[in-house]
Amino acid sequence: MQAFDGLITLIVFLPVIGAAAVAIAGREQMLVRRIALGAMILDLLLATYAWLSYSANGPIVEQLGQYGTDPWIPGVNASYLLNIDGLSMPLVFLTVLLGVVAVLGSWHVKERVREYHVWLLLLLTGVQGVFVAGDLLLFFLFWEVELVPMYFLIAMWGSGHREYSAMKFVLYTLFGSAFMLVGVLALRFAIGSFDMSAMTLAGQEDTLRVAFLGLDAIFLMFLAAFAIKLPVWPLHTWLPDAHTDAPTAVSVLLAGVLLKMGGYGLIRINVGMFPGEMEQWAPLLVILSVVSVLYGAAVVFRQTDLKRLVAYSSVSHMGLVLLGVASLGAVSVTGAALQMFAHGTITGLLFLVVGIIYENAHTRHIPDLGGLISRMPVVGAVFVFAGLASLGLPLLSGFAAELMVFLGSFDAYPWQTAFAVLGIVLTAGYILWTVERVLLGPLKERWQSVKDASPADFVAMALLVLPIIIVGVYPALVADVFRDTVTLLVGGG
Amino acid sequence: MPTQIDAASLGIDFAHLAPEIILTLVAIAVVLVDLVARDKSVLAWLSALGVAMAGGAAVWLWTSDASGASYSGIVITDLFGTMFKLIVLGGTLLAILFSPAYVERRLARFHGEYYGLLLLATVGMMLLVSMGELISIVLALEIQTFALVALIALLKDEKSTESALKFLLLSAVATAVMLYGMAILFGLTGTTFIADMPAIVAERVADGGVANNLALILAGVLIIVGFGFKISSVPFQMWVPPVYEGAPTPIVGYLSVASKAAGFAVLLRLFIVVFEQAGLDALDWPLLIGGLAVASMTIGNVVAIIQTNIKRLLAYSTIAQAGYILIGVAVLGNGEANVYELATSGVIFYLAAYTFSNLAAFGALIALSPPNGNDSIEELTGGFSRSPFAAVVLTVALISLVGLPPTGLFVGKIYLFYGAVQGDLWWLALAGALNSFVSAYYYLRPVRRLWQSSDSDVATSEAARSLSLRASMAVSLIGVITLGIVPFWLISRATEAAASFTP
Numbered sequence: 001m002q003a004f005d006g007l008i009t010l011i012v013f014l015p016v017i018g019a020a021a022v023a024i025a026g027r028e029q030m031l032v033r034r035i036a037l038g039a040m041i042l043d044l045l046l047a048t049y050a051w052l053s054y055s056a057n058g059p060i061v062e063q064l065g066q067y068g069t070d071p072w073i074p075g076v077n078a079s080y081l082l083n084i085d086g087l088s089m090p091l092v093f094l095t096v097l098l099g100v101v102a103v104l105g106s107w108h109v110k111e112r113v114r115e116y117h118v119w120l121l122l123l124l125t126g127v128q129g130v131f132v133a134g135d136l137l138l139f140f141l142f143w144e145v146e147l148v149p150m151y152f153l154i155a156m157w158g159s160g161h162r163e164y165s166a167m168k169f170v171l172y173t174l175f176g177s178a179f180m181l182v183g184v185l186a187l188r189f190a191i192g193s194f195d196m197s198a199m200t201l202a203g204q205e206d207t208l209r210v211a212f213l214g215l216d217a218i219f220l221m222f223l224a225a226f227a228i229k230l231p232v233w234p235l236h237t238w239l240p241d242a243h244t245d246a247p248t249a250v251s252v253l254l255a256g257v258l259l260k261m262g263g264y265g266l267i268r269i270n271v272g273m274f275p276g277e278m279e280q281w282a283p284l285l286v287i288l289s290v291v292s293v294l295y296g297a298a299v300v301f302r303q304t305d306l307k308r309l310v311a312y313s314s315v316s317h318m319g320l321v322l323l324g325v326a327s328l329g330a331v332s333v334t335g336a337a338l339q340m341f342a343h344g345t346i347t348g349l350l351f352l353v354v355g356i357i358y359e360n361a362h363t364r365h366i367p368d369l370g371g372l373i374s375r376m377p378v379v380g381a382v383f384v385f386a387g388l389a390s391l392g393l394p395l396l397s398g399f400a401a402e403l404m405v406f407l408g409s410f411d412a413y414p415w416q417t418a419f420a421v422l423g424i425v426l427t428a429g430y431i432l433w434t435v436e437r438v439l440l441g442p443l444k445e446r447w448q449s450v451k452d453a454s455p456a457d458f459v460a461m462a463l464l465v466l467p468i469i470i471v472g473v474y475p476a477l478v479a480d481v482f483r484d485t486v487t488l489l490v491g492g493g
Numbered sequence: 494m495p496t497q498i499d500a501a502s503l504g505i506d507f508a509h510l511a512p513e514i515i516l517t518l519v520a521i522a523v524v525l526v527d528l529v530a531r532d533k534s535v536l537a538w539l540s541a542l543g544v545a546m547a548g549g550a551a552v553w554l555w556t557s558d559a560s561g562a563s564y565s566g567i568v569i570t571d572l573f574g575t576m577f578k579l580i581v582l583g584g585t586l587l588a589i590l591f592s593p594a595y596v597e598r599r600l601a602r603f604h605g606e607y608y609g610l611l612l613l614a615t616v617g618m619m620l621l622v623s624m625g626e627l628i629s630i631v632l633a634l635e636i637q638t639f640a641l642v643a644l645i646a647l648l649k650d651e652k653s654t655e656s657a658l659k660f661l662l663l664s665a666v667a668t669a670v671m672l673y674g675m676a677i678l679f680g681l682t683g684t685t686f687i688a689d690m691p692a693i694v695a696e697r698v699a700d701g702g703v704a705n706n707l708a709l710i711l712a713g714v715l716i717i718v719g720f721g722f723k724i725s726s727v728p729f730q731m732w733v734p735p736v737y738e739g740a741p742t743p744i745v746g747y748l749s750v751a752s753k754a755a756g757f758a759v760l761l762r763l764f765i766v767v768f769e770q771a772g773l774d775a776l777d778w779p780l781l782i783g784g785l786a787v788a789s790m791t792i793g794n795v796v797a798i799i800q801t802n803i804k805r806l807l808a809y810s811t812i813a814q815a816g817y818i819l820i821g822v823a824v825l826g827n828g829e830a831n832v833y834e835l836a837t838s839g840v841i842f843y844l845a846a847y848t849f850s851n852l853a854a855f856g857a858l859i860a861l862s863p864p865n866g867n868d869s870i871e872e873l874t875g876g877f878s879r880s881p882f883a884a885v886v887l888t889v890a891l892i893s894l895v896g897l898p899p900t901g902l903f904v905g906k907i908y909l910f911y912g913a914v915q916g917d918l919w920w921l922a923l924a925g926a927l928n929s930f931v932s933a934y935y936y937l938r939p940v941r942r943l944w945q946s947s948d949s950d951v952a953t954s955e956a957a958r959s960l961s962l963r964a965s966m967a968v969s970l971i972g973v974i975t976l977g978i979v980p981f982w983l984i985s986r987a988t989e990a991a992a993s994f995t996p
Contacts, residue, residue, distance in 0.1 A: 073904060074981050075835060075988055076911050115877075115944070137907065141898045148892055155941050163941060167934065174933050178926035181907075185914040185922060212917050 003053040003060040008082040011050060011092065012128045014043045015099065019121035022114055029113045033103065036117040040099040040124075047096040051089055054481070059085040061134065073137070077193045081134035086484030087267060087337065091131045091260055094344045097463060098256040099124045102249035104460035105352050108359050109157065109247065116157055123149035123253065130261050136184050136194040140177070143225075143261065147173055150250070150258070158245040165238075165245040172238040176225035183221035186210050187273070196268070200489070203273035219277035222269050229262030232285075232322055233292040236315045243311035248355025251307065255314050256348035260340045263321045267333060271325060272489040278328060285326035286409070290419045292319030297426035301433075306357065306364040309434060310350045313390065316423055317343045323413075323420055324405035330487050332408020337482040339401035342389075342471060346398055349386040349464040353379055356457050357438070360450050366434070371443030375450045380439045382453075382461045387431040389468050392424055397468045400475035506563040509570045511554065512547040512578060513619050519543025520612035527605025537593045537961065540608040541586060544615070548582045551575050562625060566686050569625040572993035573837075576986065577622040577758040580845050581751045585615045587852045588747035590965035595743050595859055603647055610647075611747065614640035618755035622762075627675045627685040630759060631668070634723075637755070638664050641748060645740040656732075656739030663732040664722060671719025677712040687763065716763060717782065723756025725749075726789040726815035737808035742862070745804065746855030749811045750848040757818060757840055762994070765825055765833065778826030783921050786823055789816030790928040797935045803858060804868045806935060810894060811851070813932060818843055820925055821909050824916035836912040837991035842976075842984055843909055846901030849972030850893040856966040857887035860959075861943075876943040884943045886966045891936045893973050896929040901976030908984070 018039025025031050053060060064072070064080040072080045084092060102120060109116055126149065129142030147170050155166035184194070190210045191198050202208040210218060228235045239259075243251050271278050296316030303309040317339070324336025356379050357372065358364050373380030389396040392403075402424065410417045453461065471478050507514065520543070523536055530536065555575045562569050589611065596607055617637025624630045642664075646657035679685055682693040694709065722729035737745050793813025800806040821840035824832055860883035861876045862868060877884040893900035906929065910922035976983060 072981065073908065074984050075838065076908060140907075141903070144903070145898050148897055151937060151941075152944065156944055166941075167937065170933055170937065171930065174930040175927075178923065178930045181910065181926045182914070182919055182923045185911055186919065188911070189914065212914075212919055 002057060003050060006062065007046065007050055007053070008060060008062045008084055008132050011043060011046045011096070012082070012125055012132060014039055014046065015121035015124040015128075019118045019125075022117045022121065025114065027114060029110075032114050032117050033107065036103045036121060037100070039121065040096065040103050043096045044100055047093045050084060051093055051481075054084060054086075054089050059083060063134075072135075076137070076188070078137040079135050079194065080138065081195065082132045082138075083134040083197075084132055086481045087264065087486065087489075088131045089481050090337075090341050090478050091257070091264060092128055094260070094341055095124060095128050095131065095257045097467070098253055098344065098348055101348060101352065101460045101463050102253050104456045104463075105249040105252060105355060106247070107454065107456035109249075111157065116153070119149040119152045120249065120253075123153065123250075127253070127257050127261065131264060134196050136187060136196050136199065138194070139196065140181060140184050143177060143180070144174075146258065146261075150254075153250045154242060154246045157247040157250070159247075160245045161241070162245040165241040168238045169242040172228050172235070173225075176228040179221040180225035183218045183225075186213050186218050186221075200268075200272045203275060204489075206276060208273065215274060215277055216280075219270060219274045219281070222265065222274075223281070226262040226265040226270065227288075230259060230266070230318050230322060231262065231315065232288050233295050233315065233319070236292070236296075239315060240308050240311040243314070243351075244305060244308045248351060248359070251310075251351040251355065252348045255310070255351055256344040259314065259318055260344060263318070263325065263336065263340045266322070266325050267337065267486070267489065271328065271333065275490070278326075282326045282328055283413075285322060286413050286416045289319045289322035289326060290416050290423075292316065292322065293420045293423035294319075294426070297423045297430065300426075300430045304366050306354045306366055306369075306434075306438065307351070309366070309430070310347065310354055313350075313427065313430070314343070314347055316427065317347065317390070319423070320402060320405050320420065323409050323417070327405075327409035327412050328490055329408045329412065330483065330490050332405055332412075333486045333490050334479055334483045335401055335404025335406075335408050337486060338397075338471075338475065338479050339405055341478050341482075342397035342401040342468070345464050345467045345471075346386055346389045346396075349382065349461065349468070350390060352457070352460055352464065353383045353386060356453055357383075360452075361447060366437050368444075369438045369447070370441045371439070372447060372450065373439040374443050375447055376452045378453050378458065378461075382465065383439060384435055385465060385468075387435050389472070391428040391431045395469075395472045397471035397475065400472060400479070404475075404479070509554070509563045509568050511550040512582075513616050515550055516543055516547045516612050516616045516619070519546070520609045520616065523612065524605045524609040527609075533597075533604040534593055536604050536608045537589055537596075540612055541589050541961075543612060544582050544586045544589060547615075547619075548579060548586070551578045551582065562688065566688055567626045567629050568623055569688075570623065572990040573762075574623040574758070574994075576841050576990040577754055577844075578619050580754045580841075580848055581615060581618045581622070583845075584747060584750040584754065584848045584852060585611065587848075587856070587965045587969060588743050588751075590961045590968075591746070591852075591856045591859055591959075592743045593961055594959035595741065598864075599741060600647055607644070607647060610640045610644050611744075613637075614644065614747075615751065618751055621755045622758035624759075625687045625762075627679065627687070631672065631675070634668065637752070638668075641744075641752070644744045645736055645748075647744075648739070648741055650739075652735075652739035653741075654739075656735040660732050660736050663729060667719045667722030667729050669719075670715050674712040674715030674719060677708055677715070681708055681712070713764075713778075714781070717760065717785070720756055720760045721785070724753050724760065724815045724818070725811055726819055727785055727792055727812070728788075730789065730792070730812045730815075733812055734805050734808040737804045737811075738802060738868070742804070742855060742859050745807075746852050749807070749851050749855070750844075753811070753815065753818075754844045754848065757822070757844060760822060761825070761837060761840065764822065765837075765994075779823045779916070779918055779921075782819055782823035782826055783918060786816045786819035786921065787924045789813065789819060790925065791816075791931075794928050794931045794935075797932070800935070801870055802868050803870050803873065803939055806870065806939070807851070807854060807858075810932070810936070813928065814847055814851075814894070816928070817906065817909060817925055818847075820913050820918075820921050823921060824912045824918060827916040827918065829916065832912060832916040834988055834991045835915055836909075837994075838984065838987035839905075839909045839912045841987040841990060842980070843902070843905035845983060845987075846893070846905040846973070846976045849969045849976065850890050850900070850902055853886050853890035853966060853969035853973055854894070856962060856969060857883040857890065860962055860966065861887065870939050870942060873939050873942040874945050878946065882963065883966065886970050887943060888940050889970055889973055891940050893977070895933045895936045897933075899974065899977040901973045901980070903977055904980040905976075908980075 126146030133139035620633035797809035824836040913922040
């Protein structure tokens with residue numbers, strides 16, 4: 001299959017077109033949902049097509065004008081350049097897939113449905129743009145585009161301290177991106193344009209030089225932005241708040257793909273463009289990653305809010321991503337990328353299930369729940385499934401990813417890896433304990449009439465269960481694609 | 494020396510002042526028509542027509558290649574000036590378009606005076622950007638200041654009068670400071686013509702008088718500080734909050750963009766020609782102006798956080814925005830020829846995007862503000878259900894003011910910061926970016942209120958239905974978004990304009 005001109009642009013901006021259609025669709029709720037769902041399903045088909053084209057013909061590049069001739073911002077030499085390579089492809093697919101799930105998972109949203117879907121679709125465009133941008137300024141633009149929709153989605157449709165959490169999310173990200181912007185501009189002067197592939201090339205050949213700033217400083221500027229987004233302990237505090245107060249579908253997207261922006265940036269920019277500096281800082285990052293893994297997992301035990309619990313488990317799992325990245329081997333970085341993909345589907349599913357439970361039981365307070373599986377067999381079964389995937393049960397996608405990370409990092413950092421493996425034990429503990437407290441035990445009186453998943457929920461869950469199994473059984477499907485690009489960035493095979 | 498004095502030998506060429514002459518005539522016509530017209534709305538349309546004609550004349554001057562100096566070098570016609578004239582005229586046009594509903598409600602007795610003074614203030618600003626001689630600059634400055642004082646006081650209530658007085662007094666102080674600087678400059682060079690100064694200054698500096706050198710630096714500092722008033726930056730920012738709170742809202746919008754643009758035009762003209770060509774490096778200009786920029790940004794943004802009145806919030810916002818633009822001026826002080834064009838075009842682009850963004854915000858505020866004239870942020874609650882269009886416009890405007898994509902000020906900031914990094918001032922870019930981060934906090938708060946459901950069911954305000962107001966909001970909105978997505982046209986024009994006057 002051959003990619004056609006404008007394929008990536010279409011994939012990225014189809015949600016915007018959907019948002020425009022939703023905005024003029026009027027107040028008919030069902031129509032709004034159908035338009036949004038239609039747009040995302042179409043997008044999913046396009047992304048699948050792009051993947052097939054990628055496997056047949058390799059990376060897809062799209063550019064409007066060339067550097068130096070017809071740039072997007074003249075004088076600055078920024079260009080509209082998009083590309084999909086091995087690192088982007090699975091993440092783009094994941095974003096679109098979770099987009100479909102998010103629309104389905106929002107079926108129960110009753111308040112201001114039109115505005116909600118406009119923001120949701122705009123958010124998806126921003127995230128996809130980050131994964132496909134081939135121009136560093138464009139990358140930065142998409143990085144910031146995502147903020148406003150996210151702010152609205154949490155502050156308007158969230159729960160609890162939603163305004164506080166939404167603002168915290170925005171401010172944390174903006175704080176990081178202030179540094180990133182200086183880094184972006186500094187790299188421009190090293191290369192003469194914002195072409196990311198040229199930057200990577202120069203970085204790999206160690207010819208990247210900036211007159212006025214040390215490479216270390218630029219490296220750290222990018223690291224600050226991505227570490228906040230990933231998030232790495234101790235910069236993670238925005239995450240539990242944002243997750244807890246966000247509406248279900250937004251939590252799914254936040255855990256599923258927004259955190260991946262941080263991991264993607266680390267691999268693409270910190271590893272790809274600053275291999276020397278990365279090597280230098282790797283030991284520190286490994287320690288931070290182990291702390292993230294253990295701290296995240298330990299704090300989970302103290303949570304009584306189901307969503308906050310999953311949020312902290314996210315911190316723990318994203319720590320493994322950092323461990324894989326910082327170990328700097330082809331296997332470990334590929335494992336980290338695969339972990340991002342797996343975590344996107346698994347934690348997305350967990351948030352979805354938690355959202356469904358909350359929607360039907362109107363509480364997420366764990367001590368109040370119990371015995372739900374007898375009234376919600378489907379939701380309960382999926383919860384158990386997602387939990388098992390999360391603790392790394394073999395033949396599910398989390399296992400393959402974690403195994404690759406550990407195998408890759410053990411050589412370089414045996415002790416640190418051993419501590420990180422301890423995190424897996426903790427994960428098994430809290431997952432099983434949570435399942436017991438929420439689903440098993442005697443059914444409480446007040447949950448007698450709790451309903452099971454709606455058809456929309458069911459389809460949404462199925463869409464996430466499938467990739468968890470498929471990637472778990474045959475991880476190479478995704479891992480090989482990641483590896484195509486990762487080997488170019490870290491060398492070796 | 495010409496032995497026979499006639500128009501040609503003095504270089505008197507009415508064509509070069511065509512936009513200003515047209516506007517002056519229209520201003521007089523507006524006042525006269527006010528005496529006979531029953532339907533006062535005709536005044537707004539007449540004024541808008543006048544501004545459009547002046548804009549047409551400015552564009553004609555641009556395309557007809559009528560550049561150069563006239564009136565013995567007092568009037569300079571170049572792309573740079575034309576660009577700024579168009580920004581000023583654009584701001585004026587939008588302000589006029591969103592005036593009728595407000596004037597009808599709050600200033601019913603002063604239709605003629607309102608539009609007449611507005612046009613005269615614009616004439617002053619347009620003269621300001623094209624003057625090449627110090628005394629004329631001061632005259633142009635006074636024309637606009639007096640018109641503005643009257644406009645600010647027009648509401649005739651306590652706040653309005655008080656703020657007009659503050660504006661007048663501080664303006665006087667700032668002008669005095671600036672005049673002092675100009676006097677020193679004249680004393681050193683013996684000329685008031687900007688074009689003649691570089692050679693003389695260079696000569697004096699070459700002669701080696703350190704005293705002269707210091708005096709020149711003093712002159713530069715005083716002029717920059719004095720212009721801080723016009724561009725509403727530190728250290729002359731004190732007038733901004735009371736005036737924003739007290740003056741008629743359309744006038745505040747107008748003041749915030751047009752006056753600022755004119756101020757920056759003169760600052761650039763004076764600064765680049767006089768100080769840069771002379772190659773003064775006894776003072777670290779980037780540090781001085783960069784320091785002012787950082788102070789403006791930080792004070793504006795931090796104090797804005799605690800505001801509860803939306804107009805005061807926008808007042809501190811405008812102080813902060815002046816700080817971002819000063820980054821561009823600071824880069825000029827770096828003295829490298831290759832960054833002149835970049836920094837100047839950055840300032841022009843930013844001002845254009847800022848004009849659209851800020852006027853979009855003020856237009857939407859007029860549409861959304863309750864009839865009782867209460868400007869607290871709380872009053873915006875439920876704005877979306879009252880007037881969805883105005884709410885969308887205000888949202889986009891504030892997002893642009895934060896500097897988030899896809900809006901004009903996102904590109905504007907990138908462009909300015911890029912210039913700063915190019916000019917070895919990466920710390921200024923970082924300070925600017927960190928300030929954007931701070932500003933998100935207070936810009937997003939009113940936005941949140943807008944989209945919240947309101948408890949009380951307030952009917953769509955009268956103002957929100959005004960056709961001209963909706964039109965001006967639509968134009969601003971399109972401007973903000975267009976500059977954010979396809980900035981290249983304006984950037985190319987701005988670069989041409991910068992090239993036309995940089996040495």
